Amino acid sequence: MKIEQLQEGVLCSLKIGRWNASAKIDPTIMGKNVPKEILRTMQDMVTDKTILKEIGNVRNTTNYALKMNSITFPVEELRFVPKYKIDDLNTLFTEKKREHKRLVEKLIRNMDKLKRKFQRQYPEHFELIRTKYPTDDQLRAKFHFSWNFFQMTLPDENAGILEPSVYKREAKKLQGIVKEMENMTINMVGNLLHEKIKRLETQCDDGNINAATVRSIENFLDKWNDLWSGHIDERKFRSIVSSVRKQMKTTSAEVLKENSEVREALGAKLGKIIGRIENVKAVDLKRRLVI
Numbered sequence: 001m002k003i004e005q006l007q008e009g010v011l012c013s014l015k016i017g018r019w020n021a022s023a024k025i026d027p028t029i030m031g032k033n034v035p036k037e038i039l040r041t042m043q044d045m046v047t048d049k050t051i052l053k054e055i056g057n058v059r060n061t062t063n064y065a066l067k068m069n070s071i072t073f074p075v076e077e078l079r080f081v082p083k084y085k086i087d088d089l090n091t092l093f094t095e096k097k098r099e100h101k102r103l104v105e106k107l108i109r110n111m112d113k114l115k116r117k118f119q120r121q122y123p124e125h126f127e128l129i130r131t132k133y134p135t136d137d138q139l140r141a142k143f144h145f146s147w148n149f150f151q152m153t154l155p156d157e158n159a160g161i162l163e164p165s166v167y168k169r170e171a172k173k174l175q176g177i178v179k180e181m182e183n184m185t186i187n188m189v190g191n192l193l194h195e196k197i198k199r200l201e202t203q204c205d206d207g208n209i210n211a212a213t214v215r216s217i218e219n220f221l222d223k224w225n226d227l228w229s230g231h232i233d234e235r236k237f238r239s240i241v242s243s244v245r246k247q248m249k250t251t252s253a254e255v256l257k258e259n260s261e262v263r264e265a266l267g268a269k270l271g272k273i274i275g276r277i278e279n280v281k282a283v284d285l286k287r288r289l290v291i
Helices: 003-008 050-067 085-123 124-134 136-142 164-204 211-226 235-249 255-256 261-276
Strands: 009-016 022-025 041-044 078-082 146-149
Touching: 003 009, 003 078, 003 164, 009 050, 009 085, 022 078, 022 124, 041 146, 050 078, 050 085, 078 085, 085 136, 085 146, 124 211, 164 211, 164 261, 211 255, 235 261, 255 261
Parallel strands: none
Antiparallel strands: 009 078, 009 146, 022 041
């Protein structure tokens, strides 16, 4: 990835608030000898969290959509969005915000009912938090939903805004940021590919092929073409993806289920590809999901 590519997209900040429907209570209720300094006691404020889960699902799907249509940026809460993804994401955010607001208002309308239900079930515990429930306006504030698109770039070198030495220093910093963006993207994509390939290798070994696993690798390759390929220049990793594409191009879930020889051959080749992924310096598999 090159500095010039920063001009081919924008940074995106997406912020979606939440309320966990829990309140801090005095830890001394558990006994006089419980030290307040080391114990933080929390209590649920509602027992029926159906609407809260619906709101949470909107938040999660929105964040996932941004993640899968952007590039990792080395500043927390920021993502780099290529220009051809901006309109689609803006439309999705607008729709999700509308859905989010509808569910928040639904929660507000139902809060009295949820409080009464909790009071009937746990009268003593209700008294501990009676005054801690947020007002309608406080709930709306907690469930904020906003996003911003903006560009990050250096001033024109010839504009005289920065001294030449300062400009050179900042250009070097920006190059470092771009390189870190690429490495973070390789790490994320590498972990994702490793997980999928490892799962299919296991299925080839035990003969229990899952069509969804094969499809997930095909979807990965589509996403590589659509987004990641243009922001990863590292030759070793690009070669790995090409090898995966070559293997998947000549097979299918049906063939793998029916032909043990093809299955065993693919499993062996996937094993080698897994080893190559693990040897990519930018890929840190320490936090990979357990399959």
